[in-house]
Amino acid sequence: MFKGLSLFFILLLSLxxxxxxxxxxxxxxxxxxxxxxxxxxxxxxxxxxDDSTRKGIRTDALLVIRDxxxxxxxxxxxxSADTPHLTWSISKSLxxxxxxxxxxxxxxxxxxxxxxxxxxLENHPAITLADLLHWASGLDWxxxxxxxxxxxxxxxxxxxxxxxxxAAFTAGHDEYAAPGQAFRYSSGDSNLLSAAxxxxxxxxxxxxxxxxxxxxxxxxxxxxxxxxATGTFVASSYAYLTARDLARIGLLMxxxxxxxxxxxxxxxxxxxxxxxxxxxxxxxxxAVPGGQWWLNRAVDGAAQPWxxxxxxxxxxxxxxxxxxxxxxxxxxxxVRYADDRDGSYQHNELLKRALKAFAGKVQP
Amino acid sequence: MSGxxxxxxxxxxxxxxxxxxxxxxxxxxxxxxxxxxxxxxYTAKEYCSCRYVMNNDAAYCRGYVKQWLPFSGxxxxxxxxxxxxxxxxxxxxxxxxxxxxxxxLVP
Numbered sequence: 001m002f003k004g005l006s007l008f009f010i011l012l013l014s015l016x017x018x019x020x021x022x023x024x025x026x027x028x029x030x031x032x033x034x035x036x037x038x039x040x041x042x043x044x045x046x047x048x049x050d051d052s053t054r055k056g057i058r059t060d061a062l063l064v065i066r067d068x069x070x071x072x073x074x075x076x077x078x079x080s081a082d083t084p085h086l087t088w089s090i091s092k093s094l095x096x097x098x099x100x101x102x103x104x105x106x107x108x109x110x111x112x113x114x115x116x117x118x119x120x121l122e123n124h125p126a127i128t129l130a131d132l133l134h135w136a137s138g139l140d141w142x143x144x145x146x147x148x149x150x151x152x153x154x155x156x157x158x159x160x161x162x163x164x165x166x167a168a169f170t171a172g173h174d175e176y177a178a179p180g181q182a183f184r185y186s187s188g189d190s191n192l193l194s195a196a197x198x199x200x201x202x203x204x205x206x207x208x209x210x211x212x213x214x215x216x217x218x219x220x221x222x223x224x225x226x227x228x229a230t231g232t233f234v235a236s237s238y239a240y241l242t243a244r245d246l247a248r249i250g251l252l253m254x255x256x257x258x259x260x261x262x263x264x265x266x267x268x269x270x271x272x273x274x275x276x277x278x279x280x281x282x283x284x285x286x287a288v289p290g291g292q293w294w295l296n297r298a299v300d301g302a303a304q305p306w307x308x309x310x311x312x313x314x315x316x317x318x319x320x321x322x323x324x325x326x327x328x329x330x331x332x333x334x335v336r337y338a339d340d341r342d343g344s345y346q347h348n349e350l351l352k353r354a355l356k357a358f359a360g361k362v363q364p
Numbered sequence: 365m366s367g368x369x370x371x372x373x374x375x376x377x378x379x380x381x382x383x384x385x386x387x388x389x390x391x392x393x394x395x396x397x398x399x400x401x402x403x404x405x406y407t408a409k410e411y412c413s414c415r416y417v418m419n420n421d422a423a424y425c426r427g428y429v430k431q432w433l434p435f436s437g438x439x440x441x442x443x444x445x446x447x448x449x450x451x452x453x454x455x456x457x458x459x460x461x462x463x464x465x466x467x468x469l470v471p
Contacts, residue, residue, distance in 0.1 A: 051424075051427055052427075077424075078418075078420040078421065078424045079418075082419075083418055083419065083420075084417060084418060084419075085418060086413065086414075086417075086418060150392070150395050150396070150399055151395065155402055155406075156395065156398060158406075158409075159401065159402050159405035159406050159409065159469070160398035160399075160401045160402060160405060161394065161395075161398050163405070163469050164471055211464070223464070224417050224463070224464060224465070224466040225464065225465070225466070226413070226417075226461075226465060226466040226467060226468060227465055227468065228468070229468065229469075229471055238413075238466065240413075240417050240418065240466065339428070
């Protein structure tokens with residue numbers, strides 16, 4: 001009897017360990033966290049905000065999901081839980097996730113030449129979709145803005161010479177390296193992926209595809225994705241989601257592309273997203289590029305970019321401090337929206353304080 | 365020629381600089397011609413999205429799009445959600461397209 005009872009409890013324990021919480025129409029609320037660790041996080045993320053000088057750390061939203069439940073949420077400035085906030089370059093990782101659904105439909109393979117789906121790349125026939133996902137097209141792109149506006153490819157693409165057809169503007173660049181060899185962060189590469197998607201899924205499905213493939217299955221109701229004049233999604237920059245909705249993408253990624261009992265993204269797709277690009281050299285960027293996601297991995301002789309976070313941490317990052325951090329080993333997803341106009345904000349510092357406040361409280 | 369250089373070293377230097385500058389201008393003519401559009405196009409597009417996609421109030425969005433370069437004219441037609449900005453001798457407009465597509469620069 002006693003033996004049977006203990007077996008029952010072991011079963012019960014293992015059941016509860018495997019019971020997963022998923023958001024329904026709303027996130028379910030987890031246990032409320034308080035204490036000095038949380039205060040330290042808030043001191044860092046929410047200092048007094050000065051909208052006239054726009055100096056320092058200016059967090060618009062900070063939201064934390066643990067074990068599939070909302071355990072922390074705070075908004076500042078004009079942003080609220082209902083604001084579809086500009087994600088800037090988080091859009092790139094979102095487009096990769098949309099592409100992952102198409103990949104799961106068997107519509108393309110990673111080694112397919114991009115020109116197969118985007119004929120305007122006829123002068124660059126060797127670029128594969130994997131190269132674009134690695135920001136390794138070899139196209140001579142200048143990502144710097146603000147400091148070098150005359151030579152900035154991205155400013156010209158978004159606002160002047162390229163805004164009507166951003167992928168064609170990118171395809172018009174010369175090559176500086178053989179495709180697939182070298183990393184150079186490029187918003188152009190991401191928009192070539194968006195243009196390729198048009199023929200991958202077909203022009204009829206394309207205008208609704210991010211919604212039908214990704215947003216609707218995840219229960220995301222308020223996504224906006226701006227296009228250029230040809231109707232191509234601006235995958236580099238212009239997706240807008242509420243913080244709560246962006247966290248759903250994070251949970252999908254934290255759970256290896258699975259949403260409930262549906263494997264929305266093939267596991268090998270997520271593995272590709274999370275594998276460091278071999279052509280990346282130490283300190284080329286603030287984190288290590290995978291397939292349109294940023295990784296906290298020690299590669300090429302350099303230390304982890306965020307030493308106070310676990311090595312399995314990965315992120316989607318955008319201009320002015322936008323971030324979606326995913327930490328599968330801690331079952332954590334963190335969304336941060338911001339309007340940082342200087343370089344004060346440090347990913348590692350936020351992660352360090354967030355982990356102190358939220359990590360390892362439920363798992364035995 | 366070498367006599368001219370010796371007699372007029374400064375004029376020669378200035379002449380060379382002028383030639384180099386003209387060469388640079390010619391080489392960068394496309395980027396230079398597009399450059400004055402940046403401030404008005406940026407302001408029109410990002411204001412439109414701040415106001416009509418993110419649904420922030422007008423005063424906040426005016427501050428949000430402020431850059432080190434000033435713009436001169438600004439008009440926002442709230443009824444048609446159409447924003448026009450001028451600066452550096454150019455004018456650009458952005459318009460709200462729809463619930464899913466947000467704002468876009470008008471060609």
